[in-house]
Amino acid sequence: MFSHIMLGANDIQESKKFYDATFGALGFEPGVIDEKGRCFYFTDSGIFAVTKPIDGEPASHGNGTTIGFSAATTDIADAWHAAGLANGGTDCEDPPGWREGGSMKLYLAYLLDPAGNKLCVLHR
Numbered sequence: 424m425f426s427h428i429m430l431g432a433n434d435i436q437e438s439k440k441f442y443d444a445t446f447g448a449l450g451f452e453p454g455v456i457d458e459k460g461r462c463f464y465f466t467d468s469g470i471f472a473v474t475k476p477i478d479g480e481p482a483s484h485g486n487g488t489t490i491g492f493s494a495a496t497t498d499i500a501d502a503w504h505a506a507g508l509a510n511g512g513t514d515c516e517d518p519p520g521w522r523e524g525g526s527m528k529l530y531l532a533y534l535l536d537p538a539g540n541k542l543c544v545l546h547r
């Protein structure tokens with residue numbers, strides 16, 4: 424359904440450090456900076472990117488917005504969370520762990536990236 428996700432960032436190098444570490448924990452390669460200074464992460468299923476806003480205004484996070492990524496195991500989810508905290512991320516929500524609702528049981532971990540965007544990693 425999705426071709427790409429692009430988030431605003433005020434400091435591309437700071438964001439690249441954070442995403443290289445967190446995506447590395449999920450098994451992905453470091454980001455690539457293009458000639459416009461944007462950072463791209465390419466996968467078989469889509470593209471994730473960070474960029475300075477094209478309108479010249481400061482980047483800001485979307486209140487109520489969460490971007491979720493899949494993790495194959497709870498250990499990988501925990502490694503993603505730890506990598507984020509060690510590379511400029513901020514803890515948010517409950518600590519990483521199992522959540523139950525309805526008939527689903529999910530392992531979730533949440534972080535804010537350096538620009539304040541809310542991220543989640545999920546293991547089913």
